[in-house]
Amino acid sequence: MFRQGNTFVDHIMVTVRGGKGGSGAAALTASLRGPSSPSGGNGGPGGSIYLITSPSLTSLATLKKRVIGGQGSSGSGSFKHGRRGEDILITVPVGTIVRETHREGEEERTIREENEMGLDREERRKRRWLRWFITHPSAGGEVSQEEYAEAETLLRKEGRWVPKVPDLDDPDHPPIYLDLDKKLDRPILLATGGLGGLGNPFFTSPRIASRGILPPNQTFEFELKILSDVGLVGFPNSGKSTLLRALTGRKAEVADYEFTTLNPQIGVVRVWEDGKWAGALDLEGGEAVEETWREREDDEIARLLGEELPSMRAKAKPSNLAKVDEASTEVQDTDVSIPRGGGKGQVERIRFTLSDNPGLLPLASQNVGLGHSFLRSIERSPVLVYVLDLTRPDPSSDLNVLKNELEEYKEGLSGRAGIVVLNKADQVDEDEGRKKIDRLKAAAAGEGEDQGVEVIPLSGKYGLGVERLVDTLAKKVEIAREEKVKDAQTQEQAKQAKREQARAERLAAAAAEANRSGSGFGLRR
Numbered sequence: 001m002f003r004q005g006n007t008f009v010d011h012i013m014v015t016v017r018g019g020k021g022g023s024g025a026a027a028l029t030a031s032l033r034g035p036s037s038p039s040g041g042n043g044g045p046g047g048s049i050y051l052i053t054s055p056s057l058t059s060l061a062t063l064k065k066r067v068i069g070g071q072g073s074s075g076s077g078s079f080k081h082g083r084r085g086e087d088i089l090i091t092v093p094v095g096t097i098v099r100e101t102h103r104e105g106e107e108e109r110t111i112r113e114e115n116e117m118g119l120d121r122e123e124r125r126k127r128r129w130l131r132w133f134i135t136h137p138s139a140g141g142e143v144s145q146e147e148y149a150e151a152e153t154l155l156r157k158e159g160r161w162v163p164k165v166p167d168l169d170d171p172d173h174p175p176i177y178l179d180l181d182k183k184l185d186r187p188i189l190l191a192t193g194g195l196g197g198l199g200n201p202f203f204t205s206p207r208i209a210s211r212g213i214l215p216p217n218q219t220f221e222f223e224l225k226i227l228s229d230v231g232l233v234g235f236p237n238s239g240k241s242t243l244l245r246a247l248t249g250r251k252a253e254v255a256d257y258e259f260t261t262l263n264p265q266i267g268v269v270r271v272w273e274d275g276k277w278a279g280a281l282d283l284e285g286g287e288a289v290e291e292t293w294r295e296r297e298d299d300e301i302a303r304l305l306g307e308e309l310p311s312m313r314a315k316a317k318p319s320n321l322a323k324v325d326e327a328s329t330e331v332q333d334t335d336v337s338i339p340r341g342g343g344k345g346q347v348e349r350i351r352f353t354l355s356d357n358p359g360l361l362p363l364a365s366q367n368v369g370l371g372h373s374f375l376r377s378i379e380r381s382p383v384l385v386y387v388l389d390l391t392r393p394d395p396s397s398d399l400n401v402l403k404n405e406l407e408e409y410k411e412g413l414s415g416r417a418g419i420v421v422l423n424k425a426d427q428v429d430e431d432e433g434r435k436k437i438d439r440l441k442a443a444a445a446g447e448g449e450d451q452g453v454e455v456i457p458l459s460g461k462y463g464l465g466v467e468r469l470v471d472t473l474a475k476k477v478e479i480a481r482e483e484k485v486k487d488a489q490t491q492e493q494a495k496q497a498k499r500e501q502a503r504a505e506r507l508a509a510a511a512a513e514a515n516r517s518g519s520g521f522g523l524r525r
């Protein structure tokens with residue numbers, strides 16, 4: 001379901017246009033007695049463009065850059081109206097934001113071009129009529145200026161003379177902005193198809209019918225924000241993917257080089273009442289989360305030899321684990337084993353999603369490395385976890401760099417991370433580990449808003465100390481969800497208050513009006 005590889009797209013510009021309406025017909029029905037009478041049908045309207053969400057999509061890769069609604073078909077004789085053009089449905093993942101960035105009517109574009117060509121008023125008028133009207137093939141001779149002018153007046157009266165397409169800065173027609181953070185129950189209209197043209201019966205002159213309307217071009221920016229409860233933030237190679245696998249069992253790409261993860265990955269963590277959690281990877285204590293490529297290679301060789309798959313076999317526990325566990329007061333005894341949840345009769349406490357992200361580099365906020373795409377995807381996770389590599393010389397300065405990057409990208413974002421994971425604790429010896437941990441704790445506890453930051457040393461690879469992380473995450477996610485509900489309630493209350501206020505004002509105004517007019521009956525609800 002969650003794709004790996006290069007098919008992930010989280011940002012794309014799409015130009016959209018509703019289908020053009022079909023032309024009306026300028027048809028005549030011959031009559032034996034009198035002159036022939038106009039009988040042209042109207043053109044069909046153009047197709048519209050709709051938007052729908054799909055929960056199974058996780059990328060914008062399927063979107064086309066240009067989407068045009070189907071053209072309505074033309075009307076024809078004997079009052080036959082044209083068919084409606086085909087509607088187009090754009091399917092996007094939940095979590096997509098859609099912003100209108102450009103809007104231009106076809107008519108405006110033509111007018112602009114004509115201005116550039118330096119055509120005079122009269123010429124432009126003639127060209128416009130040719131654009132707008134069709135004439136009966138047997139009309140014989142040119143349609144007169146008067147006929148055209150009259151037809152134009154009629155269309156204007158009907159409101160069918162394409163009104164000026166409003167600018168994006170027109171306050172009455174602000175740019176479309178959609179935040180699709182929930183599944184849509186029904187499609188949303190993004191762009192309407194053009195009206196069909198009118199047949200000649202509508203016009204005074206039987207020789208004239210109007211063409212269908214060509215709707216404006218609209219450009220939309222589509223941006224996918226991955227919706228996950230928890231986002232992992234760290235430098236490349238700090239072990240984020242390893243941690244995702246340990247918590248969710250998801251086979252995220254893990255390897256000993258930087259930028260292994262190019263796309264955000266999401267896994268589900270299910271936590272039971274007794275603190276155990278379910279990850280499909282049933283690691284025994286000290287069993288390693290291995291590097292994917294090697295695992296695959298080994299499996300491939302084993303398969304060729306007809307052996308048991310190495311990835312299924314338990315791996316040896318490294319000898320220096322005991323030291324680390326002592327080095328950190330948080331990590332329990334050496335006999336730590338990854339609890340496997342999901343036993344029969346177990347009650348699920350919480351289920352949340354965790355996203356692994358591409359490694360962050362200094363200057364990511366200026367779009368260096370995988371910069372912005374990464375920051376965009378973490379922006380929406382209410383809980384963030386800094387993943388630091390304890391084997392690096394100074395994890396506390398690494399933490400500061402990470403924080404600065406988040407803050408540069410969006411103010412206040414760095415404060416969202418209430419958890420600092422010190423990974424690869426199995427690799428450092430006791431003294432070194434303790435020193436780094438203490439320094440980090442001091443640094444993390446220092447600033448006011450960072451109060452309550454939890455520092456958790458662990459080994460994602462060997463599943464040590466992970467239990468405490470799961471518990472902390474579960475608590476933070478619970479709190480974040482409660483706050484979200486509260487926020488929604490506050491917003492709803494504010495809206496309600498506003499509605500009541502508006503109603504009171506309306507009533508007061510009506511009462512004042514009634515007083516003025518001296519009638520007691522003017523008061524209406």
Ligand SMILES: Nc1nc2c(ncn2[C@@H]2O[C@H](COP(=O)(O)OP(=O)(O)OP(=O)(O)O)[C@@H](O)[C@H]2O)c(=O)[nH]1
Binds near residue numbers: 360426
């Ligand atoms: N010893 C030890 N190695 C670890 C631990 N966690 C991860 N590693 C190793 O560190 C390397 C990088 O791990 P990844 O999980 O791919 O790191 P990442 O942060 O996802 O890296 P990018 O995707 O490149 O940003 C791999 O070789 C892992 O096996 C750990 O707790 N202990």
Ligand SMILES: [Mg+2]
Binds near residue numbers: 242260357
């Ligand atoms: Mg990774």
